[in-house]
Amino acid sequence: xxxxxxxxxxxxxxxxxxxxxxxxxGCPHHCPGCxxxxxxxLQGGTLMSAEEILEQIRKNPxxxxxxxxxxxxxxxxxxxLPIARECHRLGLDVVTYSGWTFEKLIEAHRPEWNSLIAExxxxxxxxxxxxxxxxxxRFRGSSNQRLVNVALSLLMHTVHTIS
Numbered sequence: 001x002x003x004x005x006x007x008x009x010x011x012x013x014x015x016x017x018x019x020x021x022x023x024x025x026g027c028p029h030h031c032p033g034c035x036x037x038x039x040x041x042l043q044g045g046t047l048m049s050a051e052e053i054l055e056q057i058r059k060n061p062x063x064x065x066x067x068x069x070x071x072x073x074x075x076x077x078x079x080x081l082p083i084a085r086e087c088h089r090l091g092l093d094v095v096t097y098s099g100w101t102f103e104k105l106i107e108a109h110r111p112e113w114n115s116l117i118a119e120x121x122x123x124x125x126x127x128x129x130x131x132x133x134x135x136x137x138r139f140r141g142s143s144n145q146r147l148v149n150v151a152l153s154l155l156m157h158t159v160h161t162i163s
Contacts, residue, residue: 015095017064029099033130065093084119
C-alpha cells in the first residue's frame with residue numbers, strides 16, 4: 001500500500017506534457033518554505049494500492065506520463081515500482097522528485113531506490129531552497145534543483161541534466 005497525500009488527474013506543472021501526479025505522504029527533509037508541508041508527516045495521507053492508482057491512470061488517454069512527487073517518493077520506492085513499470089508498459093514516462101541529490105540516491109546503495117531510479121526517466125533532485133526560489137526554472141521550485149536525464153546519467157556514470 002502507498003501512503004498518498006493527494007492525486008492530480010492532469011497537470012502541466014509537474015513534468016513535460018500532461019501528467020498524472022501522485023503526491024506521496026512523508027518527508028524527512030523539512031525544507032524551509034516547502035510548497036507541500038502537509039505531506040511531511042509520515043503517518044498522514046490515505047493508503048491506496050498501486051492497482052487503485054493505475055486504474056485512474058489507465059482511464060486517461062491524454063496522459064504523457066506520471067509524476068511521483070511528495071513528500072519524498074523514495075521513502076516508498078518499493079511501493080511505487082509497480083506503477084512505474086506499468087506506466088512504461090503503457091508508453092508513459094516517469095518523473096520522480098526527490099529532496100536528495102541524484103548522487104546521494106545512488107550512493108545510498110539501497111536496492112529499492114536503485115530500482116526506482118532505473119524506472120524513472122527524469123529525476124528532479126535536490127532540496128527546495130527558499131533563498132534560491134525561482135519562477136524561471138522549469139518544473140522546479142529553486143535554482144539548485146536539477147532535471148536529471150536518468151538513462152544517460154546511469155550510462156555515463158555522471159549526472160546529465162536537461163535544460
